[in-house]
Amino acid sequence: MEGVDHLADERKKAEFNVEAMKIVWAGSQHNLEVSNRISKLVADDPAFRKDDRTMLPRKELFKNTLRKAAYAWKRINELRLSEEEASKLRFYVDETAYTDLHWGMFIPAIKGQGTDEQQRKWLPLAYKMQIIGCYAQTELGHGSNVQGLETTATFDPHTDEFVIHSPTLTSSKWWPGGLGKVSTHAVTYARLIIDGKDHGVHGFIVQLRSLEDHRPLPGITVGDIGMKFGNGAYNTMDNGVLRFDHVRIPRNQMLMKVSQVTREGKYKQSDVPRQLVYGTMVYVRQRIVADASCYLSRAVCIATRYSAVRRQFGSQNGGPETQVIDYKTQQSRLFPLLASAYAFRFVGEWLEWLYTDVMQRLQANDFSTLPEAHACTAGLKSLTTSVTADGIEECRKLCGGHGYLCTSGLPELFAVYVPACTYEGDNIVLLLQVARFLMKTVSQIGTGKQPVGTIAYMGRIEHLMQCRCNVQRGFAELSADLVEAAVAHCQLIVVSKFIEKLQQDIPGEGVKQQLEALCGIYYLSLLHKHQGDFLATSYLTPKQSALANDQLRALYSKVRPNAIALVDAFNYSDHFLSSILGRYDGNVYPKLYEAAWKDPLNESVVPDGYHEYVRPLLKQQLHTARL
Numbered sequence: 001m002e003g004v005d006h007l008a009d010e011r012k013k014a015e016f017n018v019e020a021m022k023i024v025w026a027g028s029q030h031n032l033e034v035s036n037r038i039s040k041l042v043a044d045d046p047a048f049r050k051d052d053r054t055m056l057p058r059k060e061l062f063k064n065t066l067r068k069a070a071y072a073w074k075r076i077n078e079l080r081l082s083e084e085e086a087s088k089l090r091f092y093v094d095e096t097a098y099t100d101l102h103w104g105m106f107i108p109a110i111k112g113q114g115t116d117e118q119q120r121k122w123l124p125l126a127y128k129m130q131i132i133g134c135y136a137q138t139e140l141g142h143g144s145n146v147q148g149l150e151t152t153a154t155f156d157p158h159t160d161e162f163v164i165h166s167p168t169l170t171s172s173k174w175w176p177g178g179l180g181k182v183s184t185h186a187v188t189y190a191r192l193i194i195d196g197k198d199h200g201v202h203g204f205i206v207q208l209r210s211l212e213d214h215r216p217l218p219g220i221t222v223g224d225i226g227m228k229f230g231n232g233a234y235n236t237m238d239n240g241v242l243r244f245d246h247v248r249i250p251r252n253q254m255l256m257k258v259s260q261v262t263r264e265g266k267y268k269q270s271d272v273p274r275q276l277v278y279g280t281m282v283y284v285r286q287r288i289v290a291d292a293s294c295y296l297s298r299a300v301c302i303a304t305r306y307s308a309v310r311r312q313f314g315s316q317n318g319g320p321e322t323q324v325i326d327y328k329t330q331q332s333r334l335f336p337l338l339a340s341a342y343a344f345r346f347v348g349e350w351l352e353w354l355y356t357d358v359m360q361r362l363q364a365n366d367f368s369t370l371p372e373a374h375a376c377t378a379g380l381k382s383l384t385t386s387v388t389a390d391g392i393e394e395c396r397k398l399c400g401g402h403g404y405l406c407t408s409g410l411p412e413l414f415a416v417y418v419p420a421c422t423y424e425g426d427n428i429v430l431l432l433q434v435a436r437f438l439m440k441t442v443s444q445i446g447t448g449k450q451p452v453g454t455i456a457y458m459g460r461i462e463h464l465m466q467c468r469c470n471v472q473r474g475f476a477e478l479s480a481d482l483v484e485a486a487v488a489h490c491q492l493i494v495v496s497k498f499i500e501k502l503q504q505d506i507p508g509e510g511v512k513q514q515l516e517a518l519c520g521i522y523y524l525s526l527l528h529k530h531q532g533d534f535l536a537t538s539y540l541t542p543k544q545s546a547l548a549n550d551q552l553r554a555l556y557s558k559v560r561p562n563a564i565a566l567v568d569a570f571n572y573s574d575h576f577l578s579s580i581l582g583r584y585d586g587n588v589y590p591k592l593y594e595a596a597w598k599d600p601l602n603e604s605v606v607p608d609g610y611h612e613y614v615r616p617l618l619k620q621q622l623h624t625a626r627l
């Protein structure tokens, strides 16, 4: 049956131009062309094989990751790939590695918080990977509470140096990716102490390892923090522990764009808000939102294709059984996730725009949109990662028993993704930041200030205008409800950005109609889920609510014939998906059968351990044997 497309009939049902939808998903014809070229480059190269990842012991797994990262770098240079192409290549290699932190946080931290001179010194080295860096903020004792970090950087005016020190066990840096075994340098966050005065947390570039023999420099204790959740998954990363024993660095290694320490030991603050020290986190949160749709769409692609292949019950007169995708229950779990994948794609595009806009304003000393940018990046990071992590798990269940096999690709996808709910800000902690922003907005409406941007709608809610609220009073007591309000606010942003996307000119036969159906599914399924809230607040009557549910079911039927084509539009290769259930050709059963025999346990018919542990049981003489 090799070469047969088992999903061909499904593909024929499509009522829209799939190639045009691929462009919408990719963002542009150019993006699609780059993605196609780079994804093929990776898929065709056996050096990027990853189907054995969940079976490798940690040391082998990690060495393999180092090999792949080095090989990827070699190819990037040989082929003279642009920055855009190189980052696409890392994306399609699809293996979490120290390079993510080097390119994703170390370099952005220097760019965002270093002076021009510091950038001129450090960035060329980092771009050529002559130094490798990580982002060392979190400690054993504190992650969320950044102001609670304990590592100190004490200025020594005699030598013009900072002394970096870990005064307690809980001040040990703990978690930074790339730190454990690879990084030569770290942007390290520490409390700046001058003349006994604590000036709060600042970033410093600290060299950790020798560039000659990779051994830790004097005063540095560093290692890996151990195995993490799942096989393969995030264990390709060397999340690390780090302690400093009075390590000295030159004064000019404090990142000094936001605040400076002079030769005389004077602390000076630029005219920019001190929150810019948190700028790298804002950047990465924005990137995480842009990435969420990739992870969710990947799981949805697997579950949708498999749901069309899988048949269970309903045979009539000896005919084929029903494809499980035709069950309304399956559709009501799967299609809202398909719609969410598209919704997150568009909100991710918008957030990228917002971030660029804020950065341009900051250049011109306009800091007015920073609080909104913080609330949007924090809130959307929280919403999209939570829905994506839960969505991957739901897709596993949608694939029944076979979804639990590593060869379905879903267990590893979940294990590698789920920490996104925690890293770069615990999702609840981030929603509390959004809630605080919303409460602040309400208190300002009371004083007559008109809200703009993503909170403009609050100015149109009559009863909010009468509200007089103090941000702190009752906040902690009501925080669980406020978190729900923050989620609703973020969902509103996603819905409105989806609707704005539909107002654009979208070429391709039937493409816009499909997106309209998905947008409807997105907001109607949310309305259905939160029906109780809408009814309790009289925003909906029971009749409207029932009509909304009817409409939702009608949209499921509309999307059903297009489902396979809608996931084909993600344009994922079989190599990237790495899932037998999600194969493009739907040839699931023979491949599952074949893969089972490749498991190391099947290398011998009689397993290791039989003679020691099984045979004695079978041969034992028990009293009960006589019974």
Ligand SMILES: CCCCC/C=C\C/C=C\C/C=C\C/C=C\CCCC(=O)SCCNC(=O)CCNC(=O)[C@H](O)C(C)(C)COP(=O)(O)OP(=O)(O)OC[C@H]1O[C@@H](n2cnc3c(N)ncnc32)[C@H](O)[C@@H]1OP(=O)(O)O
Pocket: 096, 100, 101, 103, 104, 105, 135, 137, 138, 143, 144, 145, 146, 147, 177, 275, 276, 278, 279, 281, 282, 284, 287, 288, 291, 370, 371, 374, 416, 417, 420, 422, 423, 424, 425, 426, 429, 433, 436, 440
């Ligand atoms: C496998 C999937 C990968 C997908 C990623 C793809 C691409 C990404 C690319 C590269 C990245 C590579 C890999 C990614 C993977 C893993 C990396 C993980 C790295 C980390 O995991 S790295 C550590 C991150 N660790 C945190 O994430 C800590 C969370 N904890 C905080 O972030 C703060 O600690 C907070 C906010 C909770 C409290 O802080 P606080 O106590 O100082 O503040 P407070 O609440 O008092 O706020 C005072 C005033 O600052 C404002 N404010 C606060 N934050 C702001 C900001 N960022 N910008 C602008 N304004 C801000 C407030 O709104 C308020 O404003 P106002 O006064 O006006 O109300």
Ligand SMILES: Cc1cc2nc3c(=O)[nH]c(=O)nc-3n(C[C@H](O)[C@H](O)[C@H](O)COP(=O)(O)OP(=O)(O)OC[C@H]3O[C@@H](n4cnc5c(N)ncnc54)[C@H](O)[C@@H]3O)c2cc1C
Pocket: 101, 135, 136, 137, 138, 141, 142, 143, 144, 145, 174, 175, 176, 177, 234, 239, 419, 422, 423, 424, 425, 426, 427, 428, 429, 432
């Ligand atoms: C895979 C992975 C990679 C990471 N990579 C890096 C890295 O490269 N660099 C780096 O510096 N760090 C990194 N981290 C650390 C990460 O950023 C922190 O773990 C994260 O910010 C959460 O902080 P925490 O661990 O202190 O959680 P905690 O704050 O201890 O959370 C524990 C619980 O307390 C709750 N909670 C905390 N504060 C509040 C509050 N104010 N109100 C209500 N509830 C609250 C949380 O919701 C959570 O349920 C990584 C973490 C992981 C898992």
